[in-house]
Amino acid sequence: MSKPFCRKCLLDELDEDEYIRSLKDYISAYPQEKRCVMSEYRRRLEICAKCENLSNAMCALCGCYVELRALKKETYCPDFGDRWKK
Numbered sequence: 523m524s525k526p527f528c529r530k531c532l533l534d535e536l537d538e539d540e541y542i543r544s545l546k547d548y549i550s551a552y553p554q555e556k557r558c559v560m561s562e563y564r565r566r567l568e569i570c571a572k573c574e575n576l577s578n579a580m581c582a583l584c585g586c587y588v589e590l591r592a593l594k595k596e597t598y599c600p601d602f603g604d605r606w607k608k
């Protein structure tokens with residue numbers, strides 16, 4: 523039986539597979555009204571995927587998981603000039 527996800531655990535205490543699963547569950551359950559439209563989400567992630575600041579699914583500038591940051595309607599890319607800006 524796996525340990526329940528704890529938001530306050532340190533990285534050393536986490537099971538990596540469990541953590542990734544929990545993150546994906548969090549993304550799936552994120553409220554529709556706070557999400558950007560799917561086409562915009564995909565566009566943002568395509569930009570992140572080509573960005574030199576992307577490392578292990580995280581943005582080196584803000585420390586966010588980009589798949590979560592890009593999901594939020596009101597967020598922006600933290601790089602100077604905002605790479606997501608149209």
Ligand code: SF4
Pocket residue numbers: 569570573574575576580581582583584588598599600601605606
């Ligand atoms: S959020 Fe911006 S700076 Fe960060 S990885 Fe994505 S495009 Fe690059």
